[in-house]
Each structure stands twice: as C-alpha cells, then as structure tokens.
Amino acid sequence: MTEITCLDPKCKHSHRSFEGFTILSLGFIKEGSPNYLQHIYNCTNMTITISELIEKNFQKEILDGDNKFKCAKCQKKQKCDKVVGLYELPKILIIHLKRFKSMYFYIKGEFQKDRTKIKIEESIDLKAFIQQKDNKSTKYNLYAIVNHEGDLEFGHYTA
Numbered sequence: 001m002t003e004i005t006c007l008d009p010k011c012k013h014s015h016r017s018f019e020g021f022t023i024l025s026l027g028f029i030k031e032g033s034p035n036y037l038q039h040i041y042n043c044t045n046m047t048i049t050i051s052e053l054i055e056k057n058f059q060k061e062i063l064d065g066d067n068k069f070k071c072a073k074c075q076k077k078q079k080c081d082k083v084v085g086l087y088e089l090p091k092i093l094i095i096h097l098k099r100f101k102s103m104y105f106y107i108k109g110e111f112q113k114d115r116t117k118i119k120i121e122e123s124i125d126l127k128a129f130i131q132q133k134d135n136k137s138t139k140y141n142l143y144a145i146v147n148h149e150g151d152l153e154f155g156h157y158t159a
C-alpha cells in the first residue's frame with residue numbers, strides 16, 4: 001500500500017493506492033542517490049540484516065522539487081509525504097533482493113551487481129510495516145534461500 005499525503009497545511013489530503021504482489025522486492029539504494037556510485041563500487045565490505053533492508057525500503061520519503069505530486073484535492077503539484085507499507089500479509093513470504101542495477105545514468109546499457117552482504121535472520125517480524133492492524137501473524141521463520149553467485153552474464157544458483 002502506498003499513501004501519499006499533501007503537505008499543504010490547508011489541505012493534508014491523503015491518497016492511498018493498493019498493489020498486490022507475490023514477491024517482496026527489496027532495493028538497496030535508490031538510483032541517482034547522491035552516494036549511489038560510491039555504494040555500488042565500495043559496498044563489498046558492508047553487511048546489513050534483512051530486517052534493516054526491509055526498514056530502509058519502508059522509510060518515509062518526501063516528494064519535493066521535480067518529484068512533487070499532483071494532489072487530487074487541491075489540484076496542484078504539492079510537496080508530499082510518501083509512505084509505503086504492507087496491508088495484508090501472505091502466508092508464505094518470498095523476498096527478492098534487487099542486486100542488479102542499471103548504470104544508465106552513468107554508462108548506457110551497463111549493469112552492476114550490488115554485493116552488499118545480507119545477514120538473514122532466522123525469524124523476522126513485519127509488525128512495524130503493517131498499515132492494517134488485524135493481521136493475525138506478522139512473524140516469519142526462514143525456510144529456504146536461493147543464492148546467486150557470479151555476475152549478470154554468468155553465474156550459478158545454489159539452494
């Protein structure tokens with residue numbers, strides 16, 4: 001679920017939209033971020049947990065400047081809050097790590113693999129990212145991992 005709230009103090013209109021998914025895809029760092037290139041090339045010694053990565057992906061974002069959002073109520077492009085959260089949890093959660101990044105902004109057609117090390121906890125709790133409070137269970141236990149070694153052109157999968 002995505003909730004965008006107009007930050008005009010006279011409006012404060014909230015717009016919610018829902019999108020179903022079967023796989024929770026998690027990005028590492030937003031393309032075009034100030035430290036994007038540094039992150040891509042120097043991240044081999046970085047380790048974060050899957051819970052930290054989930055938290056990063058659900059952080060509140062401010063839409064400002066070129067990213068201002070046209071508010072449905074005041075009909076103007078406004079500075080807005082954007083919150084992405086989960087509404088209804090699946091019985092089985094599949095997480096996909098978006099390791100391949102387009103370098104389009106820098107080198108056309110090139111992709112890089114983000115090699116940030118991810119520590120996967122044996123259990124995670126998604127309670128903090130739930131918008132609807134009547135989900136019975138928000139905890140998941142690790143069942144299986146599929147790992148990719150190599151690059152975009154070649155590689156090997158193990159499970």
Ligand SMILES: [Zn+2]
Pocket residue numbers: 006007008011012013071072073074075078
């Ligand atoms: Zn508004």
